[in-house]
Amino acid sequence: MLYPLNNNILKTLDHIPQELFEKIEAYLNHSLPASEGEVFAAEIERNPALKQQVQEVQDLITAVEMASLNEKLDIFHQELKPDSDKKSGFQNVKIFYWAAACGVIVFGLYFFLQNSNSPEKLFAKHYSPDPGLPTTMSTVDNYTFYDGMVDYKLKKYQEALEKWHPLLQQKPYNDTLNYFVGVTYLALGDTEKALPYIDASLQTNESIFKDDAAFYKALILIKNNEAEAAKKLLKENPSERAQTLLGDLKE
Amino acid sequence: MPTNYQQSQIILAIKTNDESVLKNLYINNFKKVEKFVLKNNGSSPQAKDLYQEVFLTVWKNIREDKFTPLSDYGFDAYLFQIAKNKWTDYLRSSQYKKTRSLETVISLEPENEVPVNHWEQEAKLKSFSDAFESMGEPCKSLLKDFYYKKKSLREIAQNLNIDEASTRNKKYRCIQKLREIALSPK
Numbered sequence: 001m002l003y004p005l006n007n008n009i010l011k012t013l014d015h016i017p018q019e020l021f022e023k024i025e026a027y028l029n030h031s032l033p034a035s036e037g038e039v040f041a042a043e044i045e046r047n048p049a050l051k052q053q054v055q056e057v058q059d060l061i062t063a064v065e066m067a068s069l070n071e072k073l074d075i076f077h078q079e080l081k082p083d084s085d086k087k088s089g090f091q092n093v094k095i096f097y098w099a100a101a102c103g104v105i106v107f108g109l110y111f112f113l114q115n116s117n118s119p120e121k122l123f124a125k126h127y128s129p130d131p132g133l134p135t136t137m138s139t140v141d142n143y144t145f146y147d148g149m150v151d152y153k154l155k156k157y158q159e160a161l162e163k164w165h166p167l168l169q170q171k172p173y174n175d176t177l178n179y180f181v182g183v184t185y186l187a188l189g190d191t192e193k194a195l196p197y198i199d200a201s202l203q204t205n206e207s208i209f210k211d212d213a214a215f216y217k218a219l220i221l222i223k224n225n226e227a228e229a230a231k232k233l234l235k236e237n238p239s240e241r242a243q244t245l246l247g248d249l250k251e
Numbered sequence: 252m253p254t255n256y257q258q259s260q261i262i263l264a265i266k267t268n269d270e271s272v273l274k275n276l277y278i279n280n281f282k283k284v285e286k287f288v289l290k291n292n293g294s295s296p297q298a299k300d301l302y303q304e305v306f307l308t309v310w311k312n313i314r315e316d317k318f319t320p321l322s323d324y325g326f327d328a329y330l331f332q333i334a335k336n337k338w339t340d341y342l343r344s345s346q347y348k349k350t351r352s353l354e355t356v357i358s359l360e361p362e363n364e365v366p367v368n369h370w371e372q373e374a375k376l377k378s379f380s381d382a383f384e385s386m387g388e389p390c391k392s393l394l395k396d397f398y399y400k401k402k403s404l405r406e407i408a409q410n411l412n413i414d415e416a417s418t419r420n421k422k423y424r425c426i427q428k429l430r431e432i433a434l435s436p437k
Contacts, residue, residue, distance in 0.1 A: 015430070018423045059372070060426055061398050062314070063379030065268065066307055068399035070380070072270065073303045076277040143328045 016053050024057040123223045126245050130183040130212060145177070157184050175204035179213055191220045211239040218245060261320050265313045268399055277306060280327055284334045291338060301341075305334045382433035390425035397422055 016024070026032045027040050044051050132153045148163035161184055168177045182197030198220070201213045214237030221230035222245075231249055234242040264272035281302055288298035309330045312318040320326040383391065393411075396402045408418040 015427060018420070021423060021426065022419070056430075059375050060379055060429060062311065063376050064383050064394045064398045064429070066311065066376065067380040067383040068395045069268065069273070069310060070303070070307060072273070073277065073306060076274045077281075077299060077303075079274065080278055080281055143331070146327075 016057065020053070021057060024054050025061070027054070028058055028061065119222050119225055119227070122245075122248055123219050125248070126241070127186075127219050129187040130180075130216075132180075149180070152180065152184060152187075155187070157188050160184055173200070173203070175201045175207040175209055179207070179209040182213070183216060186216055186220070191223055195220050211237050211242065215239060215242050215245070218242065222249070258320055258325070261326055262313060265310055267401055273310075276326060280306075280330050283327075283331055287331070287335060288338055291342065293338065301334060301338055305330060305337060308333055378433045379429065382429050385432060386425070386429060390428055393418075393422055394425050394429070 023032070023040065027037060027044075030037070032040060044054055132149055144163050144167060148160040148167075151157070151160040151163065161181060164177055164181050164184070168174065168181060171177060178197045179201035182194045182199075182201060185191075185194035185197065195217065198213050198217050201207060201209055202217065204210070207213070214233050218230040218233045221227070221233065227249055231246060234246045234249075238246075260272065261276070263269070264276075281299075284302045284305070285295060285298040288301060289295070293301075309318070309326070313320065318329055320329065383394070386394075393407060396407050396410075397404070404415050404418050404422070408415045411418060411421075413421075
């Protein structure tokens with residue numbers, strides 16, 4: 001069946017009969033039987049007026065869906081918390097460190113029984129890789145940064161470094177980049193390479209990574225047999241896990 | 252709250268209007284766009300308007316297979332790129348140039364050519380969307396249930412306490428009404 005040819009614009013199209021409307025609708029949502037769908041598709045290609053009618057039905061349906069979704073967007077928007085990215089990031093980090101602190105206490109008891117505080121053992125006892133940032137959190141406007149963060153979380157440390165080093169060349173004083181490059185080297189076991197980056201991240205006074213950077217630097221100092229310098233640093237940056245580490249150092 | 256979606260999850264969620272996923276995608280990407288707008292001479296309300304427009308554009312482009320995200324990171328990057336382009340277009344616009352010198356604001360990429368029929372289709376969609384918003388609640392609700400919430404005619408018929416054939420006819424009449432409102436002289 002061919003539908004009447006009409007090359008005029010939408011406003012002059014006759015209304016679409018119900019039967020045709022429902023057939024177009026079924027075609028668009030792929031609910032026509034396969035053979036019927038193929039015949040109808042060929043017919044649409046042959047008949048410009050029908051093609052226009054199909055487009056119109058598609059537009060009507062899309063418009064209904066878009067308008068419905070648009071109404072929802074304001075509701076979604078109300079669920080955004082002020083500064084939700086940063087706060088949720090802090091909250092996540094806080095929860096993690098609470099969990100980490102609990103873990104440290106449990107392991108601490110175990111190691112207490114072992115009664116050994118050599119630098120290597122202290123390092124091994126207190127070190128756990130930084131969990132990384134939630135990959136949806138926006139602290140740096142760079143897709144590559146998040147791409148690297150995905151690698152980091154998957155423990156593909158070299159891949160993460162390959163993505164972050166070029167960014168660091170562009171922003172050599174960025175505390176986030178310096179911190180994560182540093183902790184990535186640390187995760188690779190290379191404390192020598194990790195130290196200058198962690199140091200660089202410590203230069204930003206307002207950095208949200210300052211306490212963590214200080215903790216990791218203290219661990220590196222402990223490993224390098226510089227316990228006094230580590231103690232000083234931990235006292236200056238007294239996070240919960242810094243206190244725990246300090247407690248072990250004093251024993 | 253799951254945030255790392257697979258490609259197939261994002262496409263399916265967008266094609267079926269899965270609100271929990273849509274909400275997560277919305278919430279997870281807003282701050283980055285807002286930050287960009289605020290850094291580039293915009294305000295928070297402008298960031299919200301821009302973001303919602305962009306979100307709908309991305310939704311539509313995925314629906315029409317004009318863009319296929321490889322993961323939520325692909326979705327995020329695509330959405331942010333469109334937001335940047337749209338905001339750049341705004342900064343270039345005569346409306347903005349009236350008050351600010353462009354050179355002091357941002358370095359801009361060359362404008363992309365947009366086919367005329369793209370704007371015609373956008374205008375048509377806007378006209379249909381506006382018409383939908385002005386419809387009476389019974390039609391609006393029925394069309395929303397069927398097309399947006401993907402409820403079956405049977406389910407809608409049960410809710411309306413009428414039979415399925417009547418629901419089908421009612422849906423058709425509502426669509427015709429929508430079309431009439433959109434095409435009537437303003």
